[in-house]
Amino acid sequence: MQTKLSRTQQYLIPVAAITAQGNLSKLKPQLAAALDAGLTVNQLKETIVHLYAYCGFPRSIRGLQTLMAVLEERKAKGITDVQGREASPITDSRSKYDRGKEVLGKISGASQDGPKTGYAAFSPEIEIFLKEHLFADLFERDVLSYAERELVTISVLSSIGGVEPMLRSHLDICLNVGISPAQLREFTAIITSTIGEKEAKAAQEVVDQVLKSKEPAK
Structure with a gap:
């Protein structure tokens, strides 16, 4: 390490x-x-x-x-x-939501398959935005690790x-x-x-x- x-x-x-x-x-x-x-x-x-x-x-x-x-x-x-x-170009054909969900699960080490709680349950739209945009659109760009x-x-x-x-x-x-x-x-x-x-x-x-x-x- x-x-x-x-x-x-x-x-x-x-x-x-x-x-x-x-x-x-x-x-x-x-x-x-x-x-x-x-x-x-x-x-x-x-x-x-x-x-x-x-x-x-x-x-x-x-x-x-x-x-x-x-x-x-x-x-x-x-x-x-x-x-x-x-x-690098994105070649994964899955939806951005699914890709972002996978990225978040990978970096957090936490399952993303359980029921929504907290702010994600209160405001489902922001949970979608986080997965699709932050953890797909941004985190998938490999200029930064x-x-x-x-x-x-x-x-x-x-x-x-x-x-x-x-x-x-x-x-x-x-x-x-x-x-x-x-x-x-x-x-x-x-x-x-x-x-x-x-x-x-x-x-x-x-x-x-x-x-x-x-x-x-x-």
Whole structure:
């Protein structure tokens, strides 16, 4: 099991957190640093597109516009950034709902065949939207791995605050898709330095709770 976040993951986390906060002046140098570190244009685009599912189109679009501006500035300086690979074509002929259901089951490790409960029972339409769009349309795009998408997700949730139950669920998913406890601790350190110790306190507490719950009983 990995004990350190990859170089790519280390840069995706602050990009996602800062974009979610809407701090565009802080985002510009972070995007430039990510490009200098070897991240591709498509990796950054995919990160910013993904986060709209958690903090909305306005933040995502402003993030994309900021990336466009950074790329233009770098081009004017003679810097050629690598575009990177595109998402693979989807060849699965099943419905998006069925594909999304499978993806969610795979990353969560939980059966998706039981009766609907909670918000899914109260609002069946949002359960359909989640399966068809978030876990099919977005998660099936392989420019980012499941682990990278989950790191982007918990970065956004930590940044916006007030969504601790959802953050807890996605931290569990992180562990299920191969992110180690040591990597989550590194994540919290990056979040603290990115969005501030005070703002990151709640996220830190949730991470500590989740990791403690995974420790063997004494």
